[in-house]
Amino acid sequence: MLGFLFRRLGDIIPTFFGVTLLVFFLIRLIPGDPILMMAGERGVDAVRYAELKAQYGFDQPVIVQYFDYLIGVFQGDLGKSFVTKKPVIDEFLTLFPATVELATMGILFAVIFGIPFGVLAAIHRGKWIDHLTMSLSLTGYSMPIFWWALLLIMFFSTTLGWTPISGRISVMYFFEPVTGFMLIDSLLSGEKGAFASAFSHLILPTVALGTIPMAVIARMTRSSMLEVLGEEYIRVARAKGLAPMRVIMVHALRNALIPVITVIGLQVGVLLAGAILTETIFSWPGIGKWIIEAMNRRDYPTIQGGILMIAFLVMAVNLIVDLLYGIINPRIRYKR
């Protein structure tokens, strides 16, 4: 198991290099000069421009700039934002919990509803319940996040007034962040109603963000489950006289989950991409919104740092998924 872990960690290194390369050069392909952007409408004279260029290292060849950047990254230095002049890593860490909170809720939502829907559809294959869940999930999958989110707001927030429209918590509550996770902080603050407020602010973004992964998970669970239900060992389990529920939930689901777990891991990438849209619509102060703003301002260090951290996160999650895989599937644990 330990050897497996190290091998997988070894796989991450080249991927990491690839991401730094992509992110560094792609952002420089986008038209727009960060120094001119900083100067704003008044512009800047040629002397000052050259000075600033030298100050930010833009006078160096791009390849030199890249290695300077890389050396910084390996020392844990992602640079400073052009806009706020604060270290990128600090800004990231401040905003990150909000995104993690949203993404975690999104994936939980997707798993909690997706897997049972998939199982239900599989065991009622061909009946109305199968058709219903599968057409719902196809609809969910086809729905653009920004549109779906707006529909949710219009119906639940505006018409019914059940949930707040945007933000993380009602302005009535204020407390110092401890963990950065609003659900936990609101509990720690001891203020009455704070948790309920934080939770109600999370509901719509969670649904908006979790719908696509849920649809993917439901469909994957269904097809994987159908395959497993046709296996001989399911018949053997039934021949033991086990209750149908046990056969499905223990014998079938465990095997069916193997491909589903992979899909869940892959959905984390989708989720973070979706978080950018969701955060923008719900004014959710997370890294998605932060990166979008940085892009508009050509804030190179922030974009590079943010995307690198997200890529790192996706890799880490997929590593965890691979390890989980081994726990669920003994054949992988022992091979190689």
Next chain:
Amino acid sequence: MALLEVKNLTVEFGSEDKPFRAVDSVSYSVDRGEVLGIVGESGSGKSVSSLAVMGLIDFPGRVSADALTFDGQDLITMPAKRRREITGKDIAMIFQDPMSALNPCFTVEAQIMEALKVHEGGNKKQRRERTLDLLNQVGIPDPKSRMTAYPHQLSGGMSQRIVIAMAIACNPRLLIADEPTTALDVTIQAQIIDLLLKLQEDSDMGLILITHDLALVSEAANRIQVMYAGQLFESGPADSIFAAPRHPYTQALLEALPERSEGHDRLRTIPGVVPGQYDRPQGCLLAPRCRYANDHCVKARPEVTDFNGRDVRCFYPLNDQGQPTGLTADTTTGETV
């Protein structure tokens, strides 16, 4: 009273108005301590009929029978929950392919102990001891270390022993072995059959041995049931069926045995295949492949009749010399006899 009594068991698939009968009015009984061999080609309904006995035919399959009783209890009208108490405890089944019969996600121990837990209860320690016991009984070398093995770490023969251990865990009174050796090496086959027969003898179980290995059945079974395309074609005591088959199909099966082809250039075969859902003949199901078939056979379907103390489904059962009886001039075509 027989341990298992099956009367006119029918299993249908497909739509109500145009059903496909995988098993068509099959009757048999198995007694305590008796070995019943069910033989026939692939697709003759051997497995489906035993799955019906186990209660493992799913929607859209439909099972009906005039009687399906185990130890006097009616299995058909019994509530599902009560039936599950019998399935796996009193009636157990061994499947064809041991490599796919074990759940790849669970250890050997977990899978055997599960059956014990459901039917016998007891605590974990007792169940573990019993499992070790069972592994010893089925001849697993070094059973202690095999307990925690996963199925992919076992060979085919080893897996089949585990499957057998799982089946006999709760001391079943009837064991159904569905081609238990088909997926195994020839050398292992004999060992597994010996093991099954020993277990059967020791505990006085009833055993249904489903196979297409006639040689095996001739040694092991007390009675034999020959099936074809879902129908019973012939049944009777094993030795007498081998000595004098009454049905042309049984005769042809026996002739196809390699040891009976000595002196011939080629092994004898039965031309054609078992009819499926869409190519079922109108008359006798064997007619297209039967060397004795005549016009009457093509038009009408024979019923099971008693012939010299044996159940045979044929218009012209064979005599001791292996020749059809009852053929009259007007039913005979030039080709027969």
